[in-house]
Amino acid sequence: MDYESVIGLETHVQLKTKSKMWCGCANEFGAPPNTHVCPVCLGLPGVLPVANEEALQLTVLAGLLLHCEIPGYAKFDRKNYFYPDMPKNYQITQYDKPSTRNGWLDFEFAGGISRVRITRAHLEEDVGKNSHFDRHSGVDFNRAGVPLLEIVSEPDITSADMAYEYLNALKEILIYGGVSDADMEKGMVRCDVNVSVRPRGAAELGKKIEIKNMNSFSGVRHALEYEIPRQIEVLAKGGQLTQETRRWDDAGGVTETMRSKEMAHDYRYFPDPDLMPFEPSASWLEQVSRRVVELPLAKKQRLMREFQLPASDAQTFVWDAPLGNYFESLARKSPNPKSLANWVINNLRAQLSGTGTTLAELKFRPEHLLELIELVESRKISNSMAQQVFAAMFAGGEAPGAIVEKKGLAQVSDTGAIEAYCDQAIAANPGPAADFKSGKSAALNFLKGQVMKLSKGKANPSLIGEILERKLKQ
Amino acid sequence: MLNQLTTWQLAEKLARREVSARQAMQACLDQIQRVDGRLHAFLSCDAADALEQAGQADHALASGAVDKPLLGVPIAIKDVIAVRGQRLTCGSKILGNFISPYSATVVEKLREAGAVVFGRLNMDEFAMGSSTENSAFGATRNPWDLTRVPGGSSGGSAAAVAADECLAALGSDTGGSIRQPAALCGCVGLKPTYGRVSRYGLVAFASSLDQIGSFTKDVRDAALLLWAISGQDSRDSTSVPQPVPDYAAGLDGNLKGLKLGLAKEYMIGGLDPQVSAAVQTAVKHLEKLGTEIVEISLPHTDYAVAAYYIIATAEASANLARFDGIRYGLRVDGADPVELYRKTRGAGFGAEVKRRIILGTYVLSSGYYDAYYLRAQKVRTLIRRDFLEAFQQVDALVTPTTPTAAFRAGEKSGDPLQMYLSDIYTISCNLAGICGVSIPCGFTGNPKLPIGLQLLGRPFGEGTILKLAHAYEQSTDWHKEKPPLNF
Numbered sequence: 028m029d030y031e032s033v034i035g036l037e038t039h040v041q042l043k044t045k046s047k048m049w050c051g052c053a054n055e056f057g058a059p060p061n062t063h064v065c066p067v068c069l070g071l072p073g074v075l076p077v078a079n080e081e082a083l084q085l086t087v088l089a090g091l092l093l094h095c096e097i098p099g100y101a102k103f104d105r106k107n108y109f110y111p112d113m114p115k116n117y118q119i120t121q122y123d124k125p126s127t128r129n130g131w132l133d134f135e136f137a138g139g140i141s142r143v144r145i146t147r148a149h150l151e152e153d154v155g156k157n158s159h160f161d162r163h164s165g166v167d168f169n170r171a172g173v174p175l176l177e178i179v180s181e182p183d184i185t186s187a188d189m190a191y192e193y194l195n196a197l198k199e200i201l202i203y204g205g206v207s208d209a210d211m212e213k214g215m216v217r218c219d220v221n222v223s224v225r226p227r228g229a230a231e232l233g234k235k236i237e238i239k240n241m242n243s244f245s246g247v248r249h250a251l252e253y254e255i256p257r258q259i260e261v262l263a264k265g266g267q268l269t270q271e272t273r274r275w276d277d278a279g280g281v282t283e284t285m286r287s288k289e290m291a292h293d294y295r296y297f298p299d300p301d302l303m304p305f306e307p308s309a310s311w312l313e314q315v316s317r318r319v320v321e322l323p324l325a326k327k328q329r330l331m332r333e334f335q336l337p338a339s340d341a342q343t344f345v346w347d348a349p350l351g352n353y354f355e356s357l358a359r360k361s362p363n364p365k366s367l368a369n370w371v372i373n374n375l376r377a378q379l380s381g382t383g384t385t386l387a388e389l390k391f392r393p394e395h396l397l398e399l400i401e402l403v404e405s406r407k408i409s410n411s412m413a414q415q416v417f418a419a420m421f422a423g424g425e426a427p428g429a430i431v432e433k434k435g436l437a438q439v440s441d442t443g444a445i446e447a448y449c450d451q452a453i454a455a456n457p458g459p460a461a462d463f464k465s466g467k468s469a470a471l472n473f474l475k476g477q478v479m480k481l482s483k484g485k486a487n488p489s490l491i492g493e494i495l496e497r498k499l500k501q
Numbered sequence: 502m503l504n505q506l507t508t509w510q511l512a513e514k515l516a517r518r519e520v521s522a523r524q525a526m527q528a529c530l531d532q533i534q535r536v537d538g539r540l541h542a543f544l545s546c547d548a549a550d551a552l553e554q555a556g557q558a559d560h561a562l563a564s565g566a567v568d569k570p571l572l573g574v575p576i577a578i579k580d581v582i583a584v585r586g587q588r589l590t591c592g593s594k595i596l597g598n599f600i601s602p603y604s605a606t607v608v609e610k611l612r613e614a615g616a617v618v619f620g621r622l623n624m625d626e627f628a629m630g631s632s633t634e635n636s637a638f639g640a641t642r643n644p645w646d647l648t649r650v651p652g653g654s655s656g657g658s659a660a661a662v663a664a665d666e667c668l669a670a671l672g673s674d675t676g677g678s679i680r681q682p683a684a685l686c687g688c689v690g691l692k693p694t695y696g697r698v699s700r701y702g703l704v705a706f707a708s709s710l711d712q713i714g715s716f717t718k719d720v721r722d723a724a725l726l727l728w729a730i731s732g733q734d735s736r737d738s739t740s741v742p743q744p745v746p747d748y749a750a751g752l753d754g755n756l757k758g759l760k761l762g763l764a765k766e767y768m769i770g771g772l773d774p775q776v777s778a779a780v781q782t783a784v785k786h787l788e789k790l791g792t793e794i795v796e797i798s799l800p801h802t803d804y805a806v807a808a809y810y811i812i813a814t815a816e817a818s819a820n821l822a823r824f825d826g827i828r829y830g831l832r833v834d835g836a837d838p839v840e841l842y843r844k845t846r847g848a849g850f851g852a853e854v855k856r857r858i859i860l861g862t863y864v865l866s867s868g869y870y871d872a873y874y875l876r877a878q879k880v881r882t883l884i885r886r887d888f889l890e891a892f893q894q895v896d897a898l899v900t901p902t903t904p905t906a907a908f909r910a911g912e913k914s915g916d917p918l919q920m921y922l923s924d925i926y927t928i929s930c931n932l933a934g935i936c937g938v939s940i941p942c943g944f945t946g947n948p949k950l951p952i953g954l955q956l957l958g959r960p961f962g963e964g965t966i967l968k969l970a971h972a973y974e975q976s977t978d979w980h981k982e983k984p985p986l987n988f
Binding site for chain 2: 066069070071072073074075076077078105107109110111114115116117166293295296297299300301302303
């Protein structure tokens with residue numbers, strides 16, 4: 028029998044705020060343990076949470092970027108469970124009234140565009156981090172109370188690869204919108220997977236299995252690549268699957284049972300009486316909606332359409348948004364956006380990364396790049412000359428015309444001068460000249476090179492070819 | 502005897518430089534020395550720190566500070582409100598030797614007003630109880646009769662004010678924990694409207710019901726303290742941006758045109774005849790003072806105690822989860838975190854706290870949530886509506902504060918339900934989020950025990966109930982009576 032898998036993802040992303048969700052402590056990775064803590068995020072007796080305005084905004088912004096509805100009423104609830112990394116032994120989250128719901132995410136997959144529906148994106152708080160040493164354990168509460176966005180997808184994902192691409196697209200959108208830095212290395216993104224299998228085409232879903240403890244997107248992919256065949260094998264052998272939570276063992280490359288349905292937590296959710304319901308006003312929503320940016324996929328498609336860029340160039344400008352913005356600001360004034368894209372990607376980007384310079388530090392004015400391209404297109408300078416001119420303007424900020432002038436780099440298109448060089452080259456190299464006449468066309472390139480040398484690189488290459496051929500065929 | 506003064510009387514004497522703040526503080530410390538061995542109102546009292554603060558107040562007075570209404574006035578604090586650098590036990594063993602690294606907003610506000618904030622007052626563990634017998638550090642006794650309870654949970658605050666161990670005190674009221682002990686000890690106890698006073702620094706019992714309030718020797722003091730501690734606080738999202746009026750200035754004795762409601766549902770069996778008679782006399786007196794008495798109905802009164810014990814325990818079960826032995830307080834080690842939690846919480850919490858955590862955990866459990874917690878919240882809405890409708894007809898309600906005067910120590914501690922019913926008149930006020938004040942309105946015969954009259958007001962209607970309470974008080978002598986304390 029043929030089986031299909033049904034996958035839904037719960038992705039936790041730390042929001043890019045200056046301070047934590049309920050207090051003024053810095054939301055900053057990498058500080059020494061328990062240095063970004065205060066009575067509130069340590070859960071000392073008597074403290075109260077106060078919601079971070081920026082976190083509320085970023086949550087709704089994420090919802091807008093994911094095409095979600097923004098309900099007029101959201102609230103915070105307490106999710107009760109005991110764990111040493113939880114200062115209050117309840118986590119403040121949004122249970123049945125999330126800030127955003129019912130959206131979708133489009134992304135490129137398998138040569139087309141796939142859509143995964145978003146059930147909800149809600150706001151909650153991160154917990155501390157446990158460390159285990161030889162003889163004792165420790166908890167670092169720097170992370171406790173960092174605002175966390177949980178994005179729950181519908182079970183629209185059908186394969187490990189699709190899950191992987193969905194996650195990458197999601198991450199890109201959140202980084203793009205300024206919602207999160209989504210830095211995996213810093214633990215800013217964490218993922219739980221719900222996966223079941225069923226005979227292809229069956230109406231009913233199979234037993235849902237949740238996999239926890241994956242800290243990278245490739246981990247999610249590997250876990251699914253292990254888990255889907257495992258489930259299929261159980262069913263194919265006539266076995267039964269039971270609803271359970273499994274843990275991904277990254278080193279072993281296997282999933283293993285963590286707890287069964289019977290052992291599932293009863294989180295005893297109830298509305299947090301310390302926080303008022305969140306009812307965004309029209310003007311507040313308007314303020315947040317002004318922060319909405321063009322989505323990466325939409326931008327890529329637009330760049331391809333508007334400027335006839337190849338997909339790879341468009342993608343480069345999506346990934347490197349400042350470079351993309353630089354390109355776009357010039358492309359509208361450029362008669363040839365495609366060659367502008369080449370210059371920006373192949374020359375400008377290389378110089379920037381080679382010298383560790385940022386766009387803001389560029390010495391030349393953006394229009395100078397257009398001028399340079401114009402010099403090449405009108406054959407005033409050759410391509411190789413243009414490289415030198417670009418290097419000079421990058422270094423000194425002068426206009427390309429002035430550089431060409433100063434260095435005498437202008438291409439020689441004066442046929443009289445080129446004819447003289449050609450005669451000289453033919454006279455000095457009778458062998459290759461004879462070779463060409465006897466049909467060895469490759470000999471022409473040698474002679475062209477000689478002419479170029481004589482002109483000190485300034486002769487217009489296409490003119491050289493024309494004149495040499497005419498003279499040799501005489 | 503400076504410790505017997507009201508705060509405004511002492512403030513006047515201090516301003517005139519007739520006495521010093523140090524003398525006043527010393528008078529309180531002397532009284533504590535004399536009576537607290539029997540009363541046990543204080544869990545601890547840092548005398549050196551108190552005198553140091555009083556000395557600073559004297560310096561300020563000497564340099565002409567006049568804009569601080571409580572400058573140099575000793576005010577004691579229930580041990581559930583955080584004071585930086587002081588122990589915070591909540592009457593529980595589970596907090597161990599925890600020292601608070603921060604101060605509650607009300608404490609900061611009292612200090613801004615010049616008060617000498619001192620002492621940690623006894624209470625039922627985590628404010629759960631009505632007799633202060635649930636303190637892990639021993640019960641407080643009633644100054645009027647040492648065989649009787651002072652009420653609770655703020656029994657230490659009530660006893661300390663009644664016995665002149667301080668000039669005023671702060672307490673907290675979740676279902677009557679200020680008004681009931683104030684009634685049983687014969688002082689003025691004010692529970693402000695929910696959101697009137699910041700809860701930041703108040704260790705939560707039931708967050709949607711808790712409110713900090715005052716114990717004072719007269720109504721003017723209640724007005725002064727409320728003015729000092731009220732106002733919106735950026736650290737408490739549930740505090741309300743309502744302007745804070747000069748409550749004392751509103752105590753003008755003019756009750757003309759005010760309507761007082763008597764709830765027919767409050768005339769219940771179990772109401773002590775002496776209490777009933779005193780309250781009826783008080784109502785007639787209020788009528789003579791110019792108010793109109795109107796019978797009103799609060800039809801959902803019967804469900805208040807049940808709804809309260811579901812909502813309060815549900816919230817408490819989460820609020821008290823943080824006491825786990827991991828970060829602070831008592832720790833009893835175990836082989837794994839779960840064993841550590843079990844042993845720590847098993848050893849650290851008393852029986853009543855455990856009972857309420859278990860009840861609260863149960864009512865929130867999957868499968869029971871709708872039948873208990875959700876239904877209780879609906880009842881709460883109906884109770885609030887009852888009050889808001891009543892306040893369409895009247896300006897305040899008048900009730901007994903408690904069904905009986907102070908009961909004997911041990912009398913109800915074996916029967917939690919009987920104990921819960923002693924809060925029957927006070928609980929609805931917290932469910933509705935309105936304000937209430939208890940003032941002395943008489944005494945029982947033999948033994949002589951105080952009786953409390955409760956006035957309930959509209960949300961943010963403290964000005965009205967204080968005006969009523971003040972007019973009544975000023976035309977009676979009940980508040981001038983002092984417990985004998987002749988041990």
